Amino acid sequence: MKTSAACMACLTRQAEEAAKQVCDNDAAAEQLLKRVLREAAEFDLSLSPPEMAQLIHRVLRQHSACEDPYAEVKAQSAAMALSLAHRAKSLIVTADDAFEAALRFAIAGNIIDFGALPIAAAEQAPIILEQALAQPIDINMVQQLKAALSQAKRVLILADNVGETFFDKLLIEQLPPHLEVVYAVKASPVINDATVADTVDAGIAALAKVIDTGCDAPGTPLAQCSVSFKHYFDSAEVVIAKGMANYETLHDAEREIYFLTQIKCAVLAQHSPFAQGDWVIASNRSISSAISA
Amino acid sequence: MKTSAACMACLTRQAEEAAKQVCDNDAAAEQLLKRVLREAAEFDLSLSPPEMAQLIHRVLRQHSACEDPYAEVKAQSAAMALSLAHRAKSLIVTADDAFEAALRFAIAGNIIDFGALPIAAAEQAPIILEQALAQPIDINMVQQLKAALSQAKRVLILADNVGETFFDKLLIEQLPPHLEVVYAVKASPVINDATVADTVDAGIAALAKVIDTGCDAPGTPLAQCSVSFKHYFDSAEVVIAKGMANYETLHDAEREIYFLTQIKCAVLAQHSPFAQGDWVIASNRSISSAISA
Numbered sequence: 386m387k388t389s390a391a392c393m394a395c396l397t398r399q400a401e402e403a404a405k406q407v408c409d410n411d412a413a414a415e416q417l418l419k420r421v422l423r424e425a426a427e428f429d430l431s432l433s434p435p436e437m438a439q440l441i442h443r444v445l446r447q448h449s450a451c452e453d454p455y456a457e458v459k460a461q462s463a464a465m466a467l468s469l470a471h472r473a474k475s476l477i478v479t480a481d482d483a484f485e486a487a488l489r490f491a492i493a494g495n496i497i498d499f500g501a502l503p504i505a506a507a508e509q510a511p512i513i514l515e516q517a518l519a520q521p522i523d524i525n526m527v528q529q530l531k532a533a534l535s536q537a538k539r540v541l542i543l544a545d546n547v548g549e550t551f552f553d554k555l556l557i558e559q560l561p562p563h564l565e566v567v568y569a570v571k572a573s574p575v576i577n578d579a580t581v582a583d584t585v586d587a588g589i590a591a592l593a594k595v596i597d598t599g600c601d602a603p604g605t606p607l608a609q610c611s612v613s614f615k616h617y618f619d620s621a622e623v624v625i626a627k628g629m630a631n632y633e634t635l636h637d638a639e640r641e642i643y644f645l646t647q648i649k650c651a652v653l654a655q656h657s658p659f660a661q662g663d664w665v666i667a668s669n670r671s672i673s674s675a676i677s678a
Numbered sequence: 679m680k681t682s683a684a685c686m687a688c689l690t691r692q693a694e695e696a697a698k699q700v701c702d703n704d705a706a707a708e709q710l711l712k713r714v715l716r717e718a719a720e721f722d723l724s725l726s727p728p729e730m731a732q733l734i735h736r737v738l739r740q741h742s743a744c745e746d747p748y749a750e751v752k753a754q755s756a757a758m759a760l761s762l763a764h765r766a767k768s769l770i771v772t773a774d775d776a777f778e779a780a781l782r783f784a785i786a787g788n789i790i791d792f793g794a795l796p797i798a799a800a801e802q803a804p805i806i807l808e809q810a811l812a813q814p815i816d817i818n819m820v821q822q823l824k825a826a827l828s829q830a831k832r833v834l835i836l837a838d839n840v841g842e843t844f845f846d847k848l849l850i851e852q853l854p855p856h857l858e859v860v861y862a863v864k865a866s867p868v869i870n871d872a873t874v875a876d877t878v879d880a881g882i883a884a885l886a887k888v889i890d891t892g893c894d895a896p897g898t899p900l901a902q903c904s905v906s907f908k909h910y911f912d913s914a915e916v917v918i919a920k921g922m923a924n925y926e927t928l929h930d931a932e933r934e935i936y937f938l939t940q941i942k943c944a945v946l947a948q949h950s951p952f953a954q955g956d957w958v959i960a961s962n963r964s965i966s967s968a969i970s971a
Contacts, residue, residue: 390694390704390711398687411683418683419719426715430708 386633388430388437389652395501396425396434396441399576402504403442406457407449420448434652435604435630438500442575443601453574458504462497462548462577463586465507469514470551476518477555485527486518487559492645492664493517494552495545495628499577500603501649507548526666530623530643537622539565542593543605543635544579545628545646550587553627557592566593567617573601578630604630607638629653636669643668679926681723681730682945688794689718689727689734692869695797696735699750700742713741727945728897728923731793735868736894746867751797755790755841755870756879758800762807763787763844769811770848778820779811780852785938785957786810787845788838788921792870793896794942800841819959823916823936830915832858835886836898836928837872838921838939843880846920850885859886860910866894871923897923900931922946929962936961 400421401414408414424444428437446452453459473490480486496506496513534540540560544550557566568589570579579587584595599611605626607615618624624642626635632644633653646665648654654661658675693714694707701707717737721730739745746752766783773779789799789806827833833853837843850859861882863872872880877888892904898919900908911917917935919928925937926946939958941947947954951968 390697390708391691393711393715394687394691394694397690398684401683401687404683415683415723418686419723422686422715422719426712426719430712 386433386636386653386656388428388432388434389656390430391652392434392437393425395650396437397422398503399438399500400425400441400445402499403445403454403576404449406454407445407451417445417448421445433604433606433633435500435602435634436606436609438630439575439600439602439606446574455499455574455577458499458507459547459577459583462507462546463551463583465510466494466497466548466551467586469511470555473514473517473552474555477559480518484531484559485524487556488527488530488645488666489517489520489522489664490514490552491549491556491627492522492647492666493520494549495645495647496649497546497548497577498628498649499546501629510548520664522664523666526643526668526671529668529671530625530666533623533643534564535561537564539567539617539621540623540625541567541569541617541621543598543624543626543631544568544570544584545631546577547579547583548577549627550579550584550589554587554589554592557589567596567621568593569596569598569605569614569617571601571603572597572599572611575601575603578603602630602634604628604632604634606634632657632665636672638669641668641670679726679929679946679949681721681725681727682949683723684945685727685730686718688943689731690715691796692731692793693718693734693738695792696738696747696869697742699747700738700744710738710741714738726897726899726926728793728895728927729899729902731923732868732893732895732899739867748792748867748870751792751800752840752870752876755800755839756844756876758803759787759790759841759844760879762804763848766807766810766845767848770852773811777824777852778817780849781820781823781938781959782810782813782815782957783807783845784842784849784920785815785940785959786813787842788938788940789942790839790841790870791921791942792839794922803841813957815957816959819936819961819964822961822964823918823959826916826936827857828854830857832860832910832914833916833918834860834862834910834914836891836917836919836924837861837863837877838924839870840872840876841870842920843872843877843882847880847882847885850882860889860914861886862889862891862898862907862910864894864896865890865892865904868894868896871896895923895927897921897925897927899927925950925958929965931962934961934963 600609
């Protein structure tokens, strides 16, 4: 999926938020933003939106000499997610279908996304979480994923954002015990995407092998990923990809991938069979059949 | 009020929407948007947001060779407003205080704003209009404006957007009959701001003398306005300014001005005593006292 002209407003908003995080004063933030805009105006829109974000956030980090502009807001998200995940876990373990409930919370956690949404939108997380068990999702796909996991030896989960990781952990706890779980994060900070360091607080390492994609792009642009990552990507019987950036970079991948995401923007809604606001559990194969049907 | 870094995302969204209006295909719209971004990155952020928008929309019109990118959506807004104003009028004439009711609808109409809000937000207009009579507004200021109008010979109304004009007409109908009403629009098209041609459909000319500001900026940057406009601005006993751009360009004017607007963005909320979502009836003098109190 290529970047749309409509993505530029969202990328500009991200750049402004990031600039504010790293600059002491408004004038410095404005200068940094102008620098980013100047470079962004030259970028190739045939790149996917996550690859465009990758370039923009590289410019920001380079000119601000700050390796992780979102460090503070990521820490806040993690603290909030920790307390919300506690409540989610109690609802999962008492649910009729704990796996389905955990899947729902894994999609709910995708609201903590400073790429598609403003930082302030994370305040909505407690409300979104409360809706998790009632939100319409594709129950047939839940069963299909459950069946695929029961037959698999290894599942690769492509992580998304800090905070969301705490809900991914709840999903991992509900996976069949025989499964080897590999959890892939980003190789270095970009927006509020999780890195290896960010998985420690969420307690993922106790339940899964944590690897990284080998690159600093949001999502998973395969051409940029490491050989080691691709080994897991190719060999896992099931791949679960969290969030919009993974959908945008992998929807046309050759192998089957199960996507868990909220559709948080109009551009993606236009380029997918989903509507803005939808909670998605779908595989690229089921989507292809839906489109060609 | 100067442009904030946070305004750039909004201005980029405006530019993308305008580019889509004037281009036949996505590739052309992307090229036009990149051109605008390239120029916008060099602009002086000490300008007010409406003056920044003025420059951006000039670049857009120049490179697209389209004098009025919003012509089609303006026509759609006018058609929608015409039918909604019919309903509003019936509520105004049966209200206990018709002047207050008309003021409320004049503020409600301010939702049709393709500067602060996406074009699609205009779909909310019917819902917003239904809330007009119940929305909290400053009733003391309503009485203060009413008293000022009863003692004035001439009122100057600074118009804002096409569509909103239909509700301004309903307000003009409720002004004291002795008042000379002057209605100032933009000298040429910018975003969906009203020009002289746009007042014809709304039937303003039958009730008021229609003039223009002398410039193509949203709002009323006095340094750019014509001598003829300034004559009316200085000589009218009461000036009513509609919309955010007029607030942003005139809040520090020397003479008293009554503002009628919705606070549609976080940046203005931060630079004013109002909260995002507020419906405002306030004068710059009442605001100064509130701030210094």
